[in-house]
Amino acid sequence: MEHLLDKIAAMCGRNSRFYDIRYMEETSQSVSYRNGEFQGAGTSGERGIAVRVVNEGISYGFFNDEHRAEDAVRRAIERSHKHGRNKISPGEPVRDRWSIKPSRSPEDYSLDDRIDIVRSIDSMMNDLHASVRLNYLFDKQVRQVYLNSSGSYLEGEFPRIGYYYVMGFTQPDSFEQSYNQFGITGGYEDFAGMKIEEEVEDDAHKLSSATKSAKLEPGRYDVILGPDLSGIVAHESCGHPMEYDRIVGREGALAGESFLTGKTFPYRVGSESVSVIDDPTLRGSYGYYKYDDEGVRARKRYLYKNGMTDEFILNRESAAILGVPSNAGGRSASWNYEPLARMSTTYIEPGDMSLDELIEDVKLGVYIGSYTEWNIDDIRFNQKYVGKDSFMIRNGKLAEQVRRPVLETTTTGLYSAVDGTSKDLHFSAGSCGKGEPEQGIEVWMGGPHVRLRNMYLS
Amino acid sequence: MEAIDRLFEKLSRRNFDDIVLQQVSGDVSQVRFSGNMVDQESTWVDDSVDVFVARGRKIIAYEMNDLSRTDEAVEFLASTIDRMPENPSYGGINTTRVQQGNWNSRGSDSDLGDAAQAMIRSALENGAEKCAGIIYRRTETVSLITPYNSLSSTTSGHEAVIRAFCGDSTGQEAIHFGPGSGFSTRAIEKMGVESAQTAARKVPRRVGDPGKFDVILSPYVIGSLLSYSAQYFSAESVMAGLSFLENMIGKEVASPQVNLVDDPTDRNGIAYVPFDMEGTLTRRNTLIEKGTLKTYVHSCSTAKRFNTQTTGNAGILDPVPWQLKLLPGGGELDSMISDSRDALLILNTWYTRFQDDRNGVFSTVPRDGVFHVKNGEIVESWSGIRISDSIPNILKSIRQTSADTKWVKWWLEISPSEMPYVSLEDIQISRSF
Numbered sequence: 001m002e003h004l005l006d007k008i009a010a011m012c013g014r015n016s017r018f019y020d021i022r023y024m025e026e027t028s029q030s031v032s033y034r035n036g037e038f039q040g041a042g043t044s045g046e047r048g049i050a051v052r053v054v055n056e057g058i059s060y061g062f063f064n065d066e067h068r069a070e071d072a073v074r075r076a077i078e079r080s081h082k083h084g085r086n087k088i089s090p091g092e093p094v095r096d097r098w099s100i101k102p103s104r105s106p107e108d109y110s111l112d113d114r115i116d117i118v119r120s121i122d123s124m125m126n127d128l129h130a131s132v133r134l135n136y137l138f139d140k141q142v143r144q145v146y147l148n149s150s151g152s153y154l155e156g157e158f159p160r161i162g163y164y165y166v167m168g169f170t171q172p173d174s175f176e177q178s179y180n181q182f183g184i185t186g187g188y189e190d191f192a193g194m195k196i197e198e199e200v201e202d203d204a205h206k207l208s209s210a211t212k213s214a215k216l217e218p219g220r221y222d223v224i225l226g227p228d229l230s231g232i233v234a235h236e237s238c239g240h241p242m243e244y245d246r247i248v249g250r251e252g253a254l255a256g257e258s259f260l261t262g263k264t265f266p267y268r269v270g271s272e273s274v275s276v277i278d279d280p281t282l283r284g285s286y287g288y289y290k291y292d293d294e295g296v297r298a299r300k301r302y303l304y305k306n307g308m309t310d311e312f313i314l315n316r317e318s319a320a321i322l323g324v325p326s327n328a329g330g331r332s333a334s335w336n337y338e339p340l341a342r343m344s345t346t347y348i349e350p351g352d353m354s355l356d357e358l359i360e361d362v363k364l365g366v367y368i369g370s371y372t373e374w375n376i377d378d379i380r381f382n383q384k385y386v387g388k389d390s391f392m393i394r395n396g397k398l399a400e401q402v403r404r405p406v407l408e409t410t411t412t413g414l415y416s417a418v419d420g421t422s423k424d425l426h427f428s429a430g431s432c433g434k435g436e437p438e439q440g441i442e443v444w445m446g447g448p449h450v451r452l453r454n455m456y457l458s
Numbered sequence: 459m460e461a462i463d464r465l466f467e468k469l470s471r472r473n474f475d476d477i478v479l480q481q482v483s484g485d486v487s488q489v490r491f492s493g494n495m496v497d498q499e500s501t502w503v504d505d506s507v508d509v510f511v512a513r514g515r516k517i518i519a520y521e522m523n524d525l526s527r528t529d530e531a532v533e534f535l536a537s538t539i540d541r542m543p544e545n546p547s548y549g550g551i552n553t554t555r556v557q558q559g560n561w562n563s564r565g566s567d568s569d570l571g572d573a574a575q576a577m578i579r580s581a582l583e584n585g586a587e588k589c590a591g592i593i594y595r596r597t598e599t600v601s602l603i604t605p606y607n608s609l610s611s612t613t614s615g616h617e618a619v620i621r622a623f624c625g626d627s628t629g630q631e632a633i634h635f636g637p638g639s640g641f642s643t644r645a646i647e648k649m650g651v652e653s654a655q656t657a658a659r660k661v662p663r664r665v666g667d668p669g670k671f672d673v674i675l676s677p678y679v680i681g682s683l684l685s686y687s688a689q690y691f692s693a694e695s696v697m698a699g700l701s702f703l704e705n706m707i708g709k710e711v712a713s714p715q716v717n718l719v720d721d722p723t724d725r726n727g728i729a730y731v732p733f734d735m736e737g738t739l740t741r742r743n744t745l746i747e748k749g750t751l752k753t754y755v756h757s758c759s760t761a762k763r764f765n766t767q768t769t770g771n772a773g774i775l776d777p778v779p780w781q782l783k784l785l786p787g788g789g790e791l792d793s794m795i796s797d798s799r800d801a802l803l804i805l806n807t808w809y810t811r812f813q814d815d816r817n818g819v820f821s822t823v824p825r826d827g828v829f830h831v832k833n834g835e836i837v838e839s840w841s842g843i844r845i846s847d848s849i850p851n852i853l854k855s856i857r858q859t860s861a862d863t864k865w866v867k868w869w870l871e872i873s874p875s876e877m878p879y880v881s882l883e884d885i886q887i888s889r890s891f
Contacts (some may be wrong), residue, residue: 034698038543039775044521044533048504060500064523068503069532075501081573084496112541119543132699132816168699168816175816177700211692249492252590253621256808256825336502373813375844377823380633384821386813405811408844408890414513436490436592438870455891 004066005145008051009075012050013149015077018054018088020148022293024046024335028140029106031114033122035133035272040397041111048335053077058082058317062336087320093151098290100158102187106139107159109188113149121196125167128204132168132177137161139188146295152296160185160286160442161428164195167203171211176403177372178203178388183429183442185284190284206369206389206401213403216390218458221363222451223407224358226391227426229371229385230348230447235430238269238276239346241380242303242311243329243434244318246341254436256378259411268310270415273351274450276304278313280328282342286429286442287331287344294330294339303326303346307415315341340435348447351421358420358451365393365458367404384408406458414452422449461525462507466603468528469511470579472536476512476551476605477773480735483503483599489570492590494578496571503605508735510774512551515544517774531724547697547775549762552737553606559683559739561611561726561732563637571596576643577620580650585658586622586629593618593646596728609735615728616641617867621826622653626663629656630806632678632868638725639865641703656805656827659839660878666828666840666889672801673796673845673885674831677864677877679807682821684718684782685873686810687849690818691720691745693760694776700815702850711751712853715787720755720771722780727865729781730875736772739779743769746853755779782875787859794858794881796834802887803829803836807845808871818849820889846888855882 005021012019025047032039048064061076063069118135125133139161146154161184170176180203182194225233240246241258249257260267280289280298280339289298294316302310314322315330318341330339359367369389376383385407392399429445435441463479469477469640486502509520509531516539520531570593581589597614617643619632631649631773635641654680690701703711721742724729731740736758744752756764757772769776795803805827812820821844860879867874 020665034547036478037546039547040517040545041538042519042521042851045527046506046521046523058498060498062500062502062504064504064506072501072503073547078572079499079501082499084491110589111538122668134698134700170699171818175814177814177816249588249590250497252492252588252623253490253592253619297510335505338498338500351640373811373821375809375811375817375823377842378808378825382823382886384844384846384890406888407889410890411742426520433870436488436869438619458888 005147008069009147011073012051012053012077016053016055016080016149018090018149020052020294022050025143026140026334027107028138029111029114029226030136031118031134032104033118034123036126043172046334049310050335051076051172053080054086055080055089057082057086060338087317087328089319090150090448091316094295095153095228095295097155099156100185102159102189104188105141105159106161107141111254121165121200124197124200125204128169128201130168130204132166134166137163148295152295154291156291158185159187161188161191162442165200167207169207169211174211176207176210178207181429184284185286185288186284191282196211199344209401210403213401216366216402216405216457220454221457222362222453223455223457224362224365224367225450225452226369226389227447227449228428229368230238230450231384231428232275232371232374233345233414234346234348234447235443235445236376237380237383237414238303239278239343242309242313243341244312244322247312248318250322251434255434259366259379259381260309266310269304270307271418272306273421274307274418275302276305276346277301277349278343278346279302282345285345285427285444287444289344292328292339293332294326294375296326296328296330297330313341313343315339325437331441333441337435337437337439338390342434342441343432343443345427345444345446347425347427348421348450350425350448353420353422355422355424355449358397358422358449359393360396362393363395366402367391367393367398368405368407372404381411382430383411407455409455412432417452417455418450419453420451424448461528462603465528465802468532474511474513478510478551479603480508480737481601482815485597486569487595488592488738490592491574494582494588496574499714500570507840509535511539512548513539513546515546516540516542516544517548518542520559527752547759547763549759551604551758551774552738552768555606556737556739558609559615561730563859564612564887567593570642573643573646574614577618577646577650578791579623580647581620581654584651584654585624586654587624589620589622589653591620602733602737604737609733609737611732613730617728618646618649619868620649620653622657624657627657628826629653632872634728634865634867634874636727638723641737661829663839664840664841666887668887668889670853670884671887672798672863672881672883674798674801674879674881677866678868678872678880679804679879681866681875681877682807682810683849683852683874684784685871685875687818688779688782688873691755691779692753692777693756693764696754697760697763702816702818703754706751707753709751710749711850712746712749713856714749715856715859716746716749716853717785719744719783719785719852720779720781724781727781727874727876728867731780734770734772735774738767738768738770738772740770765864784877786861786863786878789858789860789879789881791860791879794821794879795831795836798831799833801831803831820849821846842889844884844888847886852882856880856885857883
């Protein structure tokens with residue numbers, strides 16, 4: 001492989017203003033159960049190379065066949081001479097090797113052990129009388145090499161493990177379902193830390209009782225969001241609109257632009273009580289990395305700080321448009337995708353209150369612990385969350401469960417209504433979609449409990 | 459002998475009952491642009507091989523793109539299969555021999571950069587202030603080997619999307635061109651014109667109102683809703699308990715105006731597929747006829763479970779529709795608008811999500827042209843609304859389908875399909891507060 005990378009570098013070096021080369025190798029495994037039936041196991045072994053060449057324009061070549069490599073690189077070089085956008089932040093050269101070496105890596109973990117995990121959780125759901133049970137475990141080991149014309153050379157290796165389930169409860173005239181995803185960057189010694197069984201048990205009880213709960217009377221309420229919900233809020237209405245490639249319109253025909261496009265910065269988005277962070281360096285997190293997929297050293301970033309926009313998420317191309325160095329937001333889902341400005345672990349910064357303190361100051365409100373359906377418009381402003389695990393708050397105390405309350409609001413409306421955040425912090429895993437071809441990447445989303453005043457719920 | 463043939467031979471010596479090898483070789487080019495300027499051009503040249511083996515009801519899959527590692531894969535599969543639990547749903551693959559057809563059709567070698575410039579220019583000349591988009595050219599060779607069949611196809615096609623911006627207003631067109639249809643500068647210039655005309659429409663703009671409305675949905679909107687609903691037609695989803703179509707075969711699931719087919723045999727679409735992953739020839743299947751559900755889509759395994767025949771839609775365990783078509787009716791968009799007293803014309807949507815799969819309860823966020831129609835005239839442009847309803851109600855509320863159709867495909871939101879305009883009654887609209 002070194003020989004091929006050297007050959008490609010020599011071809012690009014003679015014919016480019018900037019180039020970078022990314023080699024990635026992934027082995028992955030998956031196991032699934034559906035309603036007590038083993039569905040199957042899958043194994044995947046992939047490797048490939050991405051070459052980016054910058055001249056009068058920017059061109060990518062993606063290939064996995066050594067025999068076709070030279071032709072693919074030649075085509076990339078040729079197309080890079082066509083006129084187009086061509087700014088790139090080359091950065092300083094970095095040379096390093098990094099790895100996450102677990103004691104029980106996916107490569108050493110047996111298929112039988114994987115099957116036992118999934119079978120056991122499926123069986124637990126059955127004992128809890130779930131009528132719909134889908135369980136899926138997957139893991140991967142990633143090795144990558146990055147080099148560029150600035151002199152950077154990086155080697156990295158890490159494992160990731162993910163799990164999701166769908167669970168449903170049926171009554172004669174009602175049905176409630178839950179989708180829950182978990183993920184870590186690490187080995188199977190850390191798997192228990194995801195506490196999937198505890199989550200399943202809690203989820204099952206609340207779903208089951210929700211099938212017998214009443215709908216909420218529409219109106220204005222104080223609302224306390226649980227960490228799952230504050231996490232998706234941080235991801236959707238802070239992380240995405242702060243991706244600078246969206247702000248400048250590069251995703252315009254796909255996921256859209258940003259409500260921040262054309263604004264003067266810093267821009268006020270909410271109350272001083274709210275700050276949102278994106279941090280790829282959080283050890284064990286699903287979106288952990290030491291260097292991004294463009295060879296830039298990762299660091300923590302405040303996206304919103306005390307209610308104002310702070311730092312954008314940047315990859316090398318969007319950083320160059322802004323005229324600053326990349327802050328290591330360049331991520332790609334695999335060898336055959338371009339690195340875009342992406343989130344890693346995005347969370348609302350915890351405050352100094354307890355959950356009890358948040359609740360006791362609410363006369364009439366709704367606690368929404370988690371969510372089912374959600375969506376947001378293409379400028380990341382107009383959003384909807386349908387509650388799961390939701391309870392009335394009456395006179396400072398949690399009261400009866402309510403079924404699927406709907407919060408449909410705007411980004412500035414939501415963040416401006418925040419008047420308190422708890423000191424606890426919890427993360428959940430997700431797969432974030434962006435780009436064309438679409439690339440789902442692993443992220444954590446999180447936050448504390450967040451109190452909103454006077455919100456309309458239906 | 460090709461590498462895939464050698465791999466098949468090696469696997470054949472390991473006493474598997476079923477073997478499926480599917481090799482996909484792709485050559486894909488893309489140009490993407492934004493702010494009226496090309497962002498980048500990309501090419502993908504790649505090979506991948508999907509291996510599926512079964513011994514009795516024990517199954518395992520292996521996917522690789524490095525054919526120098528086939529020995530490793532064979533050893534892994536042979537040493538692992540007996541440790542698998544049985545899959546009670548597995549019912550084998552197609553054992554009937556089928557005839558190799560003439561499935562090779564390569565498209566034109568168009569210059570995507572020139573095409574992008576033509577599309578940008580046509581949008582700007584028709585009122586757009588800026589535009590963004592993507593054009594793809596795909597050529598794919600699929601080779602499938604099972605103990606019963608050896609089949610191969612090479613097909614090509616194009617996809618194009620353009621979104622025009624005019625102030626806060628946008629318009630979008632997203633079309634696919636299969637091996638039997640003509641990708642031409644004229645066709646994509648028309649997309650530029652239509653997207654710009656939507657974005658530049660001069661009507662007052664405001665945040666919309668909640669309530670129940672009659673709606674006219676473009677091919678993109680109904681295409682998106684049916685793409686997200688495609689999973690419900692899969693026998694696998696029905697078996698999982700996550701389809702509102704469970705126990706509905708032969709029953710009314712839509713209004714009589716609804717005729718929905720899955721047609722992978724139509725070369726005009728980019729999802730033209732001559733055979734499925736079990737070596738069954740694909741065919742045009744009627745899913746809904748005059749509002750009545752006729753069939754789910756099946757693989758051999760799900761068909762056995764439902765005591766029926768495969769519909770040629772494998773994925774081995776998880777069959778899915780290939781290329782949906784909502785058949786045209788006699789309506790016209792202009793008359794749908796002029797006949798409306800108080801309705802919404804919705805031209806695109808995204809981010810459709812479900813809160814309840816058994817009942818198909820969802821919401822979706824309209825974009826790229828949401829217009830309020832009063833007394834037959836478009837009077838306002840609306841923002842900030844959602845369709846918050848259920849797929850069963852959408853299907854039952856369709857009153858008319860247009861004679862004109864579009865071959866729509868867009869990103870994650872619309873699978874390759876052919877769709878008309880549709881008019882519906884009493885659809886729930888919500889908005890943010």
